[in-house]
Amino acid sequence: QQASGSMQAMQDSSNAKAMAASAPRDPALKPYFADFGGKAGLKALMEDFMANLMADPRTQPFFAHVDRTRIKHELVDQFCVILDGPCTYTGASMAQAHRGLGIKRADFNALVEDLQKAMNKHNIPFRAQNKLLAKLAPMHRDIVTKQ
Numbered sequence: 001q002q003a004s005g006s007m008q009a010m011q012d013s014s015n016a017k018a019m020a021a022s023a024p025r026d027p028a029l030k031p032y033f034a035d036f037g038g039k040a041g042l043k044a045l046m047e048d049f050m051a052n053l054m055a056d057p058r059t060q061p062f063f064a065h066v067d068r069t070r071i072k073h074e075l076v077d078q079f080c081v082i083l084d085g086p087c088t089y090t091g092a093s094m095a096q097a098h099r100g101l102g103i104k105r106a107d108f109n110a111l112v113e114d115l116q117k118a119m120n121k122h123n124i125p126f127r128a129q130n131k132l133l134a135k136l137a138p139m140h141r142d143i144v145t146k147q
């Protein structure tokens, strides 16, 4: 009884960690939320980001048959939380969301390029871009599952 209780506690705490890892809020990034144009800016950014992903033959196959409207919504909330905006991320952990997709490091890099292209189009200052990218980069550990 005691053992199963503490096992449950361990699972709860590792779930909480997985959730946090998918959208780590960083108060130090708050100044950059405005550079992204707030939540409205993030919504506009995600339209172009997803358009880039669909126009890119390297990433298109991954997104062709999923609910892109829902993913854009989750991405807005996730980036908003990372930038310490007034949002809550309710999507899956990065490990859960990308499990079984067979994403390689090259696919990950392609997605980052498509994001950078979208951020440039939206005139997001490079410093703000780099602050966000620094938070996304370590997520490769949960997202890249194939050599």
Ligand code: HEM
Binding pocket: 059, 062, 063, 066, 067, 071, 074, 075, 078, 090, 091, 092, 093, 097, 098, 101, 103, 107, 108, 109, 111, 136, 137, 139, 140, 143
């Ligand atoms: C730092 C990089 C990435 C971030 C921050 C990210 C973020 C997200 C988020 C927030 C979701 C929605 C989670 C949910 O379902 O609740 C998602 C889903 C998804 N992501 Fe990523 N992602 C990243 C990299 C990638 C890469 C490299 C690919 C493929 C090239 C990819 C393909 C997908 C697909 C196909 C889904 C939908 C899965 C499904 O609905 O079954 N992601 N991602």
